[in-house]
Amino acid sequence: MRSSIPAPLARRPRPRVSRLAGYLGAGLLAAAGLSACGGGNGGPPTLHFYNFPDNSGAIAQAVERCTAQSGGKYTIEYNKLPTAADGQRQQLVRRLAARDSSMDILGLDVTWAPEFAEAGWILPWTGANRAKATEGTLKAPLETATWKGRLYAVPYNSNTQLLWYRSDLVDKPPATWDEMIDDAIRLAKEGKPHRIEIQGAQYEGVVVWFNTLVASAGGSILNEQATAPALGKPARKALQIMKRLASSPAADPSLSVQMEDQNRLAMEAGTAAFELNYPFVYPSMKTNKPALFKNFKWAQYPAVSAGEPSHVTIGGIDMAISKYSKHPDLAFEAALCLRDADNQKVAAVKGGLPPTLESLYSDPDLAQSYPFHEDILQALQNASVRPKTPAYQNISIVISHSISPPSKINPDKTESTIASQIKDALASKGLIP
Structure with missing residues (x-):
């Protein structure tokens, strides 16, 4: 996922839920007293909203608007979490483990709901609240907020990658990964910009790449019950593609350390023909490189197999309500306001964050700021989600350590290693160092 670059951010090893008791030291118990709950002077209660640091002003505008619309029932206070996803999760986990009652509305990364639900830290959405949360919301974002058949959060915004390419270098965008790599190799032989920019560093971005390829090959990382690895032939196909790119002239020499913003900068430098990245690259190219922007086009993410859609x-971000909130009913009401159509549109226009409400993709204002809105909607309708399990952090580490650098991948051996280590991760046998 966020802030000025709405994309998945780096993750480092994190403690599992079973180890959270170790956090309950004096320092954390003191932390539970941070941020007064408000309303002590007889005024309306203050609802504390914890979310990623948004530099666009969209969240601050939504907070001000919803506070005003409450008619004096409550005041919302926006508390900014750290920039990096691991820091965000660490702060939430520690304070929830300490049963901090000064937390009300929580902005969760789309992979966190199962873990937080299993730990008993967030409340399910039921009845009228659930009906309002699901009405008109795209299926894939709702799936990220669901665990064991229950909705535990309301999708605030989504995000997805497109293929960005130079129309002065290729007549039409490649439909498959093989076509794209072949095009890049041809351009290299012609002495033209040819690189394919994608996230290959040892962090969440490379896991997203792998999961996308596995899903696009018709597979999944875990079985349907999330009790064992699935992988198999689709995973080996995904690994073959990653290995082929990393071993070809199409690969950026910095592939093994590249993240989203490095991909953006490389494309803007004029050395690349293709980029797999999030919509933030569009306004950046328009502002920073107007000459290149004239030929900066977009298309659906390349497929693994011709004739089959990519996934x-x-x-x-999904918004959840803390179990320890002193005002849960008001928090549910406020969360629904914060993610309503008006606020999601502002977040899309100001912050570049794709909405989760399907109706907004036909909104004329959004269409003007998002000329690629139809492709974003199509990608979201065909989207895949990362493995849904409370052990996701462990699994993410297993995968990122096994596939980065991509040049070291041995498809058969790497698939076997990932499967074995995922079994250990699911059995809570420890993290890969």
Whole structure:
């Protein structure tokens, strides 16, 4: 997922839920007293909203608007979490483990709902609240917020990658990964910009790449019950593609350390022909490189097999209600306001964050700011999600350590290693160092 670059951010090893008791030291118990709940002077209660640091002003505008619309029932206070996803999760986990009652509305990465639900930290959405949360919301974002058949959060925004390419270098965008790599190799032989920019560093971005390829090959990382690895032939096909790119002239020499913003900068430098990235690259290219922008086009993410759609892994933020909130009913009401159509449109226009409400993709204002809105909607309708399990952080580490650098991948051996280590991760046998 966020902030000025709405994309998945780096993740480092994190403690599992079973180890959270170790956090309950004096320092954390003191942390539970941070941020007064408000309303002590007889005024309306203050609802504390914890979310990623948004530099666009969209969230601050939504907070002000919803506070005003409450008619004096409550005031919302926007508390900014750290920039990186691991820091965001760490702060939420520690304070929830300490049963901090000063937390009300929580902005969760789309992979966190199962873990937080299993730990008993967030409340399910039921009855009228659930009906309002699901009405008109795209299926894939709702899936990220669902665990064991229950909705535990309301999707605030989504995110997905497109293929960005130079129309002065290729007549039409490649439909498959093989076509794209072949095009890049041809351009290299002609002495033209040819690189394919994608996230290959040892962090969440490379996991997103792998999950997208596995899903696009017709497979999944875990079985349907999330009790064992699935992988198999689709995973080996995904690994073959990653290995082929990394071993070809199409690969950026910095592939093994590249993240989303490095991909953006490389494309803007004029050395690349293709880029797999999030919509933030569009306004950046328009502002920074107007000459290149004239030929900066977009298309659907390349397929693994011709004639089959790609299934791009989505990101985004889901809003959950803390079990320890002193005002849960008001918090549900406020969360629904914060993610309503008006506020999602502002977040899309100001912050570049794709909405989760399907109706907004036909909104004329959004269409003007999002000329690629139809492709974003199509990608979200065909999207895949990352493995849904409370052990996701462990699994993410297993995968990122096994497939980065991509040049070291041995498809058969790597698939076997990932499967074995996922079994250990699901059995809580420890993290890969």
